[in-house]
Amino acid sequence: MAERYSSFQQGGTMWFLQRVTAVFLLVVLAFHFFLLHFVNHADEVSFLASSARMETLSYYSLMVLFLFTATFHGVNGVYNALVNQGLSGTKRTVIKWTLIAASALLIVQGVRTANAWAGGFPLF
Template identity: 65%
Template sequence: MAKRYSSFRSGSTTWLLQRLTAGFLVVVLAFHFFNLHFVNHAYNIDFAGSQVRMQSLGYYVTMVLFLVTATFHGVNGVYNALVNQGIEGNAKRAAQLVLGVAGVLLIVQGIRVANALAGF
């Protein structure tokens, strides 16, 4: 049987954060689907309704946390998938840099949109 390899060291900070963000994302995704697909049906969702929801502090904070955790979880997952595939040296450093910059830009733009929707 082939040996299992993972770039995550069990018990490391990134290992723990990957699992914590996964748990948070499951809960927030359930909230999102319930709220935007069962309480408010897709054909009822419009820009004005999004603005009203984002003006609620609890909803705003939840969506910003959703953005940050989803970005971290995704970027960290892609990076570790690349490491698991054997990326090393300069290519590994370039992946860190590109994914890190992309993650920061995604979070900054997402917060800008959230602030615009919330009226900040």
């Protein structure tokens, strides 16, 4: 039988965080789907209504936490998939720092967008 290989150390912090973020993302996606497809139908969703939802601190906080969680989960998954494919040495270091920089830019722009949509929360 083939040997199982993973760059995650089973039981390690990154392994654990990948699983926790996956569960969180599933719950938030279910909430999103329920809210925007059952409570409000797609043709009823407007920029004004979305902005009004973002003005509530609980919804705003959930969306910003979703941004951080989805970014971490996605980037960590891509990085570990590349490591599993044999990425090593200098290329591994360059890819790691490129993904970290891209994540930082994504998070900064995402929070700026959320702030604008929410009417200017004072974060960034």
